[in-house]
Amino acid sequence: MKIGFIGTGNMSGAIIKGIIDSKFVDASDVHLYDRNVDFAKSRAEGFGANATDTATELVEAVDYILLGVKPHIIPAVVKEIRDSLAKNDKVLISIAAGTSTESILKTVGLANMEQSIIRVMPNMNVMVGEGASAVAGNENATEEQVEFVKDMFGTIGKSWVLDEHYFSAFTAISGSMPAYVFLFIDSIARAGVKHGLTKAMADEIATQAVLGSAKTLQGTDDSAWTMVDKVSSPGGTTVAGLLELIDEGFISDVVAGVDATVAKDIELGKQK
Template structure:
């Protein structure tokens, strides 16, 4: 799928580097197939030396030489970057944006032309190749383009293909989700300390428990309720703990957190869209 493609990254921050690492680690690309840009010379130097890829400070050079372009820049500078390279963009190039909150039509508006666009919402866990990403195709993106995007993001975890209007919900669940889980792990470790464990042991026990539970759920394909029932026994410790969690409203609180984060994502997306489309060139 990517064997003969040149892949360009506009922006070589944490997300850009994670994707470069994933592509190389999964042997989907060779270093010479990847060209990246960044405004920071020291960052480009570090990426080139670490991964053996090509680097430049000139965004147009990346676009001209690439078949697939990943827009890995902050939403605040998206307009500036797209306008800088717009003359080199056309429907022959697949453009993948990972800029949070930037809708596909806003990117086309900045470029003042129709483009072959895909928008992706990854999460921070791509940095350890265990992320999850949601992929939404624009009107000119073909099935093959979506498969190419999925191949890229599967190299850093798992990915799903959805409609663009659902990306705010994805942001509320999996985009913000690592923060929820970090809080839960921290709380579990605090609990371990309270009942006599050392902080280091409690953190290992809590984090590995979350990892193992997630892996068991994924690999068995069982409903989480069924797996929960496997842990609980009549009058046992797990059911006593679950009763306390339900009494404290954990389930409702998590549902509310996802819902509030989703609504906040919609508000921020509207602000970003208005800023992009209303700014004067």
């Protein structure tokens, strides 16, 4: 299968790197187009992939087209490629936050074309093969097409087929989550600096501690909460810090952050 990317910024770049590194696709079967044509060309050169001068040229060249542009740009891009889509049996993939498959069909008049659209919410960690991506097909997408896209994201992390209804929640606890984890790591490291470590050393230690904790949790049947108990020795250091964190609002702060992310995703959807 040939896969095309319209918009080759941060997220597309992470996905392209992931699917080429994992050998899901050969670089020669990847085609890139960006409004900034020179940028797409240099990206393509770096990956050993192809670049096109127009979006319609890209559509002609591939089987699956991933829209890697910001949510508000989606209608303009789909309008641009609508005629090429109509002539061919191509599958559209959208990774845009707050953008339902139905809104893509409606806003750009694809509704009469039985256009297959597959919505994916990945996260930045696809870059290192550790993404967490949700996949949902619209009513025109075949099971085979949905499976193909699930497999594509499954080679660069974990992927689940998920009802679109849950995409806002998924965006909050996965799509946006790397930023929140980076903030957590930075906060931990900063605390280390307060207590005398260098920032470089503290960054490295905090990153490894978070990585190891995630791996430990993945490797056990115990819940996160049970693991909290296992680290907390009676009368020890952990429980002292834990109670202070909870007292200072750690749990409710995290939930409030997730709530705000969900609300923004819903708001983005309404702006269409």
